[in-house]
Amino acid sequence: MAAPELDSDVLIVGSGASGAAAAWSLSRRGLRVTCLEQGRWVEPSDYAHSRPDYELARQTTFAKDPNVRGWAEDYPINNSGTPIFPLMVNAVGGSTVHWSGHFPRMRPSDFRVRTLDGVADDWPFTYWDLEPYYDLNDSMVGVSGLAGDPGNPPRSPRQTPPLAFDAGCEAYLRGLEKLGWHWWPCDNALISEPFGENRSPCNCCGPCDIGCPIGAMSSAHVTYWPKALAQGVQLITHARVEQITVDRAGRATGALYYDDQGVRRSHTAGVVVMAANGVGTPRLLLNSTSARFPNGLANNSGVVGAYLMFHPVAFVSGVFEEVVNGQRGPIGGLMNCQEFYETDLARGFVRGFELQLSRSVGPLSVANGGILGHPVPWGSAHHEALRSRYAHTMTTSVMLEDLPEPENRVTLDPELTDAHGIPAPLIEYRAGENTQRMLEFSIARARELFEAAGAVEILVDPLVQESGWHLMGTCRMGDDPERSVINGWGQAHECPNLFVIDGSTFTTSAAVNPTSTIQAVALRCADWLGRNYREVAA
Amino acid sequence: MTPRILSPEELGLLTMVQDELVPAHGDLSAAGTLGAAQTVDAYLAERPQLRHPVLTALRAVEVIAGGTPFVELDSERRVDVLRRVECADPESFSELVKQTYNAYYTRPDVQASLGIDGPPQPVGFELPAFDESRLARVRGMGKLWRDA
Numbered sequence: 001m002a003a004p005e006l007d008s009d010v011l012i013v014g015s016g017a018s019g020a021a022a023a024w025s026l027s028r029r030g031l032r033v034t035c036l037e038q039g040r041w042v043e044p045s046d047y048a049h050s051r052p053d054y055e056l057a058r059q060t061t062f063a064k065d066p067n068v069r070g071w072a073e074d075y076p077i078n079n080s081g082t083p084i085f086p087l088m089v090n091a092v093g094g095s096t097v098h099w100s101g102h103f104p105r106m107r108p109s110d111f112r113v114r115t116l117d118g119v120a121d122d123w124p125f126t127y128w129d130l131e132p133y134y135d136l137n138d139s140m141v142g143v144s145g146l147a148g149d150p151g152n153p154p155r156s157p158r159q160t161p162p163l164a165f166d167a168g169c170e171a172y173l174r175g176l177e178k179l180g181w182h183w184w185p186c187d188n189a190l191i192s193e194p195f196g197e198n199r200s201p202c203n204c205c206g207p208c209d210i211g212c213p214i215g216a217m218s219s220a221h222v223t224y225w226p227k228a229l230a231q232g233v234q235l236i237t238h239a240r241v242e243q244i245t246v247d248r249a250g251r252a253t254g255a256l257y258y259d260d261q262g263v264r265r266s267h268t269a270g271v272v273v274m275a276a277n278g279v280g281t282p283r284l285l286l287n288s289t290s291a292r293f294p295n296g297l298a299n300n301s302g303v304v305g306a307y308l309m310f311h312p313v314a315f316v317s318g319v320f321e322e323v324v325n326g327q328r329g330p331i332g333g334l335m336n337c338q339e340f341y342e343t344d345l346a347r348g349f350v351r352g353f354e355l356q357l358s359r360s361v362g363p364l365s366v367a368n369g370g371i372l373g374h375p376v377p378w379g380s381a382h383h384e385a386l387r388s389r390y391a392h393t394m395t396t397s398v399m400l401e402d403l404p405e406p407e408n409r410v411t412l413d414p415e416l417t418d419a420h421g422i423p424a425p426l427i428e429y430r431a432g433e434n435t436q437r438m439l440e441f442s443i444a445r446a447r448e449l450f451e452a453a454g455a456v457e458i459l460v461d462p463l464v465q466e467s468g469w470h471l472m473g474t475c476r477m478g479d480d481p482e483r484s485v486i487n488g489w490g491q492a493h494e495c496p497n498l499f500v501i502d503g504s505t506f507t508t509s510a511a512v513n514p515t516s517t518i519q520a521v522a523l524r525c526a527d528w529l530g531r532n533y534r535e536v537a538a
Numbered sequence: 539m540t541p542r543i544l545s546p547e548e549l550g551l552l553t554m555v556q557d558e559l560v561p562a563h564g565d566l567s568a569a570g571t572l573g574a575a576q577t578v579d580a581y582l583a584e585r586p587q588l589r590h591p592v593l594t595a596l597r598a599v600e601v602i603a604g605g606t607p608f609v610e611l612d613s614e615r616r617v618d619v620l621r622r623v624e625c626a627d628p629e630s631f632s633e634l635v636k637q638t639y640n641a642y643y644t645r646p647d648v649q650a651s652l653g654i655d656g657p658p659q660p661v662g663f664e665l666p667a668f669d670e671s672r673l674a675r676v677r678g679m680g681k682l683w684r685d686a
Contacts, residue, residue, distance in 0.1 A: 049659035053644035060585070112686035126686065146670065151682045164665030165672075173672065180675075182682055185668055203662025213659055328663040342684055363652050364643035368636055378559040378635050379617060390652060 008034040008234070009533065011254055011269035013241050013284065015039075016094015017515050018502040018522035019275030020224035021137065025526035027231040031533060034267060036239040036257050039073040039091035041221065047213035049205060055364035062098050062210040065466055066090065073238070075418035075425075077279065082429035084310045086279050086468040092237060093221030094277065096189070098211040099469070100332030101218065102356065102513040103143055103189040105134055105520075107152060109342060110401075110510035117343050117350045119434075120404050123507045124479050124488030125524075127153070133520040133527070138187075140227075141218035141519070142195040144202075144333075145187035151338040160193040162186075164204055168324040168394045169334050172357045175453030181339040183357070188333035189218035189515065196223065204329045206362070239265075242422050243288040243297075244272055244498070250292040252498045258420045270537030271497045271529065273490075275522070278308065278471025278503040282410045283425045285475070298475075298492040303485050305411055305474050307404040309509040312431050313467035314398040314439060315372050316446035317360070318455030319389055326360030326394050334358060340445060341511060349437040353511045355446055356397040366390045372461045388457075396449065398442040401511035404473050405432055431463065439463065470514050472506035490525030497536055501525045539576060542583040549575050552596055554608060556638045558616050566651055569642040577641035591633035598623045598630070 010026050012019045015037035027033045048057040059068070064087040066074035073090045089095045108127035113120045135156045145158040162185035176183045190208070193201050199215035199222055208217060215222045229235060238260035245253045245266070254268035274281040282305035286296035296304050337355040340347070361370055366389050369375040376385045408429045416424040431439070443460060450458050478484025481493035490505060492498040501522040503514055510517070529536060541549045556570030556578075566572070582589050599608055603619045611619065624631040642648055646656075655661075 047659075050657050052646045052649060052657055054657050056640060056644060059640070107683050108686040109684040116684065116686060146668070148673075148677065150676065150679050153683060153685075162668035165668040166665045177675065182679060183676060184673070203659075204665045205658035205662040207658060329665050338682070342682075363649065363654070364639060367639040367643055375632070375635070375639075378620075378638075380561060382560055383563040387652075
């Protein structure tokens with residue numbers, strides 16, 4: 001263990017999907033672990049689901065964009081240079097507090113993009129290296145779904161059966177069967193039957209995106225954190241980290257943070273683990289300048305913050321004559337169509353995409369534009385238009401693989417700061433040419449699906465502004481210190497007792513939701529760190 | 539109840555505007571008559587960032603209506619005024635519409651007219667379980683992923 005004068009053996013910054021998993025894994029080995037979280041615990045009374053105005057939460061207390069939500073725990077983000085806005089939650093459990101819970105795994109080819117398709121870079125490990133940690137993570141959080149998908153490698157039995165299959169699913173199925181395309185019920189971090197302690201199975205209430213008041217959603221604050229705390233992890237909330245500190249030799253020594261009273265404090269540790277995700281982690285590393293690291297910690301290569309990847313998303317909605325009640329049941333996570341996932345150069349682009357066949361929203365959100373940003377018209381035509389869409393609409397997310405490009409990046413804003421004077425992140429991003437070609441093709445396929453399914457109206461948002469749920473690549477993994485920040489164990493090339501384990505580690509983005517991979521990577525890195533702690537911290 | 543942000547005159551104008559935005563339907567009165575203006579006034583008190591666009595749109599209504607007060611116009615001419623406000627300042631007007639929808643569709647009586655019995659929790663919905671037999675064709679597609 002570390003020297004007794006240190007406050008902790010391991011200091012983790014961020015309590016979301018990756019930080020929670022690592023805290024559990026490291027504390028299981030007897031290490032003294034502290035986690036600094038700038039947010040707080042979300043309390044049962046915070047959820048709006050039992051109120052008739054619950055849909056307002058999407059615009060206010062549970063808005064996904066921190067610039068809109070404006071919690072005291074949030075930090076501002078300068079989005080002026082990006083068509084896609086980063087979305088996140090600053091709370092215990094991070095962005096898993098309110099999300100749709102899609103929990104797919106990446107495919108083996110996703111880890112070998114350079115080798116197979118000649119673009120981007122390979123990850124420093126394979127799918128098969130990560131597979132045991134996918135399984136471990138699933139067993140910890142609880143996943144609904146079904147093994148046997150021919151679109152993916154065989155996997156262990158899911159903890160609970162697939163989610164409900166109702167009229168909207170039948171509508172999708174009409175189109176899929178007519179076209180002969182692949183589909184499979186999604187893996188979801190959402191339990192359909194009893195699993196774990198103090199959690200209830202999903203009762204299909206609908207708006208997962210404003211949180212889950214019954215613990216059905218496998219969010220980090222109901223899965224890993226109770227176990228990590230029971231193992232002795234110290235979780236300090238309302239702790240806003242300003243910078244990671246280093247000694248003269250360039251080794252991390254801990255962090256400076258502001259506590260809940262605004263007092264600046266120091267916490268020392270033998271190892272620092274960054275788990276603040278694809279915007280928060282590079283922001284803090286870039287703000288951690290020193291004589292040894294004048295451009296930010298572990299950033300003499302200039303790669304910290306670069307290669308930002310989102311998953312560019314288009315929403316395509318189909319309006320049906322029949323009632324499909326898309327507002328009932330989990331908003332996401334019905335079925336995935338991975339017919340176009342692997343590279344086929346005849347399509348005019350490399351890599352691929354998936355169609356996430358999802359549900360819809362309640363009447364207020366429909367009136368205000370639904371998921372799509374197409375508001376129902378006001379005036380004499382209002383009621384008829386509202387009633388033609390509400391309960392008659394299903395929405396598909398077209399999710400594309402985003403290739404890493406160094407120009408897409410997170411830097412520090414020269415003027416904008418948070419409430420503690422810490423520089424805010426500035427996001428610079430544009431969708432690349434390959435992405436734009438893929439976007440056009442994929443929207444056409446989603447239209448084709450809805451036409452085959454018999455939709456009477458099809459609405460399209462071709463690039464959703466509020467879709468930066470997946471923040472990846474800004475402290476990327478790799479074997480080459482000139483093109484990556486960390487190695488395959490999450491260890492910084494330039495600072496051996498600094499680790500990064502969150503979405504920023506992704507070498508490439510794949511075309512699936514990242515959280516199951518984020519947590520599997522975090523568990524793999526934490527496992528290695530736990531086994532090698534003495535050498536790393538020495 | 540005394541409005542918190544709007545003047546009584548503004549509250550009255552907003553009520554008339556909302557009656558055109560979301561007219562009566564079936565047994566339900568129009569949005570303004572149902573009290574949506576008072577609810578929007580409460581939103582403005584709670585969320586100061588909404589005041590500028592909503593008040594800007596509201597003031598534009600009287601300006602564009604010209605010398606004739608909005609209250610004295612018939613419904614057809616009121617709608618015409620609102621269309622012109624929408625063209626002149628779409629951003630502010632859309633916020634006014636959005637807050638009107640917010641106030642209207644969060645009412646239990648309006649939700650009941652759409653067949654909604656209550657909020658999503660604690661009851662939720664009972665939906666059919668997944669039927670694995672539906673996967674027969676897909677299971678026969680064979681391996682679709684590349685090993686690497």
